Amino acid sequence: MSAPPMGSVAIVGGGWAGLACALKLAQAGYAPVVFESAPEAGGRARRAAVEGSDRDNGQHLMLGGCQSLNAFIQAAGIRLPRVPFQYQSGSRQFAVPVKAGRFGLALSLIRAHGFSWYERYRLVCALGRLQAHGWRVAQKQTVADWLQQTKQPARLINDFWAPLALAILNTPLHQAAMWRLAPVLRDTLGQGGSALALFQPGANLSTSIVDPIVSAIKQAGGSIRCGERVLGVEPTASGYQLMLNESSLGFDHVVLAVPPWSLKHLTLPSAINNGHWAARFGSQPIATVYLGFETSFRLPSPLLQISGPAPGDARVWAMDRAHCGEPGVVAISLSAEGPWHTLSWDALAQACYKALQQAVENLPPCLWQKAITVQRATYAATPQAFVSPAELTPLPGLHLAGDWTHAAYPATLEAAVSSGFAAADRIVQAKT
Secondary structure, three states, X not given: OOOOOOOOEEXXXXXXXXXXXXXXXXXXXXXXXXXXXXOOOOOOOOEEEEOOEEEEOOOOOOEOOOHHHHHHHHHOOOOOOEXXXXXXXXXXXXXXXXXXXXXXXHHHHHHOEOOOHHHHHHHHHHHHHHHHOOOOOOOOOEHHHHHHHOOOOHHHHHHHHHHHHHHHHOOOOOOOEHHHHHHHHHHOOOOOHHHXXXXXOOOOHHHHHHHHHHHHHHHOOOEEEEOOOOOEEEEOOOOEEEEOOOOEEEEOEXXXXXXXXXXXXXXXXXOOOHHHHHHHHOOEEEEEEEEEOOOOOOOOOXXXXXXXXXXXXXXXXXXXXXXXXXXXXXEEEEEOOOHHHHOOHHHHHHHHHHHHHHHOOOOOOOOEEEEEEEEEEEOOOOOOOOOOHHHHOOEOOEXXXXXXXXXXXXXXXXXXXXXXXXXXXXXXXXXX
């Protein structure tokens, strides 16, 4: 067993939480070691080979209001352009200029097409009520309960709230905790155009962000060990011992930046009840359907809302991938378990094409199609799914990180990065 230097840190999991923790520690003078069982880092937000090209393994919108995410990419020297948030759903069209403040956001809503005056009134009233209460709601209140309480019209729920909340929370609305949605609304719709502006990577997320982040970590003195699975963590007299397939390594601090269901596959100290976390948080699936057209094809809007692929499904989001260097490619994202989940991959892709046909006049023939389903993509954002501050460090020097450990945000890149930063801060503070 080799002896690493004092202050050594092992990070189990090379997703965005683990990478954020590693980058912050490396730039603070530590030499963190990231252990990732997959062939490359990036977690769910990494590339996958689809039809001979590297494409995102899922769709992730990055908004200007995401402060930790913004700090993360800036710390690695990454510069991404921002574009206005705009989407279309049937007759509804909504666009917010990048520099629009709160007044500009209200003006954009007034100018939006396809919203009745009553819908605009109820929407503004709901957001105003949230703001008046400090963007806080009852712990047990679900999104469905809140929508009913604030008297949101059925059509507005169908065309606006349901697709939005499902994309953010990845949990059915009658199960999803409103306290997870409220802070996202605060930092986006509650702030104005700059907070709603979209970061626009010019390629897949691995190429645009993950690869530069990995390079920045290595340049700052950290290291990434991909394809290396950690089997367990054991306390020692001076710290912790990581058990690997054919060896073990000692560290002063260990950060477990893995999903809650992955903890039960590790041998861990008794202070961490492995099965407890998986049961408390559950899981929800996400599917991405890629449809390929001639390279000249474009959607009428960068974000297009279309009917769900199966009866009973909420409306879903179709994204034009031209800005990512994939002209003619449309990605359709399906969030949370629903009727779509019972369809085979081929049937799901065909149903999505038919739904797109209904939304886009004279839609050209689809040249290829591919569905990618992640069965346990995120935790289920139910009211009881949370980690208390005391549980973040179950033992001195042993830390939990990951989007599921965030105190307020749901399973988003912002939550993952923020949790990684927080774990790094705890380690630095422990030394002082």
